[in-house]
Amino acid sequence: MRQIAFRLILALAFLLLPALPAAAGERLDAIEAAGTLRIGLTGDYKPFSALEPGSGEFTGLDVELGRSLARALGVRPVFVRTSWPTLSADLEAGRFDIAMGGISITEARAKIGLFSASVLSDGKTPITACANVAKFQTLNEIDREGVRLVVNPGGTNEKFARAHIRRATIIVHPDNNTIFQEIVAGRADLMITDAIETRLQARLNPSLCAVHPDRPFDRAEKAYFMPKDEALKARVDMWLAEAKASGEFAAALKKWVE
Numbered sequence: 319m320r321q322i323a324f325r326l327i328l329a330l331a332f333l334l335l336p337a338l339p340a341a342a343g344e345r346l347d348a349i350e351a352a353g354t355l356r357i358g359l360t361g362d363y364k365p366f367s368a369l370e371p372g373s374g375e376f377t378g379l380d381v382e383l384g385r386s387l388a389r390a391l392g393v394r395p396v397f398v399r400t401s402w403p404t405l406s407a408d409l410e411a412g413r414f415d416i417a418m419g420g421i422s423i424t425e426a427r428a429k430i431g432l433f434s435a436s437v438l439s440d441g442k443t444p445i446t447a448c449a450n451v452a453k454f455q456t457l458n459e460i461d462r463e464g465v466r467l468v469v470n471p472g473g474t475n476e477k478f479a480r481a482h483i484r485r486a487t488i489i490v491h492p493d494n495n496t497i498f499q500e501i502v503a504g505r506a507d508l509m510i511t512d513a514i515e516t517r518l519q520a521r522l523n524p525s526l527c528a529v530h531p532d533r534p535f536d537r538a539e540k541a542y543f544m545p546k547d548e549a550l551k552a553r554v555d556m557w558l559a560e561a562k563a564s565g566e567f568a569a570a571l572k573k574w575v576e
Contacts, residue, residue, distance in 0.1 A: 343549035349415055355388040358400040358414035362470075362494035365518050365574040366420035369399065369495075379574040380418035386566060387416075390557040402494075403472030406430055409543060416554065417543040420512065422474045427543060434542040435555045438514075438571075441534025442478050445516040446508035447501060448527040454508050457535060461486050468506035470494040474538070475511050482535075498523055510535070514575060 349355055359376055361369030367378040376397045388395035398414040409417055409431055422440075423433050444454045454460050460467065465486035469476045470493075479488050489506055491497045498519050500506040508529075516528035542558075544550055561567040 343547060345415060345545050345547035346550040346553060349391060349393055353393050354396045355391055355393045355416065356396045356398050356414040357384040358398050358405070358408060358417035359419045360401055361399055363420045363515065365514070379570055380420070382570050383561070384418050386561060387554065387557050391553060401472065402470065409545065415544065420540055421543045422538045423541050424474065431543050432546050432551045434551060435558055436539040437541050437558070439537060439539055440512045440514050441537045442510050443513045443516055443531050443534040444508045444510050444529040445519055445526055446529060447525060450507065451527050451529050454529055457482050460508065466506045468497055468500045468509050470497055478510060498526060501526060518575065
């Protein structure tokens with residue numbers, strides 16, 4: 319009886335397949351046919367991705383995990399440079415098959431693509447000169463005349479600043495690779511970014527300190543961003559679950575973050 323029931327369920331599943339969108343699986347099919355997985359990275363957001371100036375090679379947590387995903391799909395990884403202002407447009411234009419590199423889930427992005435299961439949870443918090451940590455504990459303390467808040471353009475950092483800062487001066491710095499040097503050099507007082515980035519940058523720049531990274535101002539999920547192909551999303555989610563269950567994800571996180 320169990321075998322008969324299983325066959326009935328399988329038959330019903332096949333009957334339901336034509337109800338799926340005609341485009342379902344097209345991007346995954348294209349990836350497998352090409353033998354490559356094109357991974358979009360900004361290359362300016364450590365620890366997730368960085369573009370090394372000398373070699374032009376990408377390094378970082380999501381470079382390592384991107385290679386792992388490509389192996390799981392049986393294809394070769396190809397890393398494609400994108401930027402925070404053009405990320406969504408580049409995805410829509412088909413410049414890459416999946417975007418990785420510390421991408422926060424937002425409503426605007428969800429309208430044009432699909433997100434994987436959550437990679438990690440994070441939130442916005444300040445980073446400033448260690449001598450100024452006590453001055454910038456709250457948004458009210460930050461949002462004062464004379465305070466200079468530096469942001470990188472086009473991403474959730476700028477969006478957060480524009481939504482919460484009215485009196486402080488917002489300075490847009492175009493290069494996220496050098497933005498923390500603006501604080502070190504005294505040209506800006508602080509930056510508000512993801513807590514994971516503040517921890518890393520505080521280690522890289524001893525004069526800078528993360529401000530309450532364990533108690534960020536908000537919470538957001540980070541995930542991988544891809545076209546609206548449910549078959550591709552299912553494969554990515556399967557790989558991610560396996561990477562977390564096997565300890566591969568935790569090992570990579572420890573290598574690049576801790």
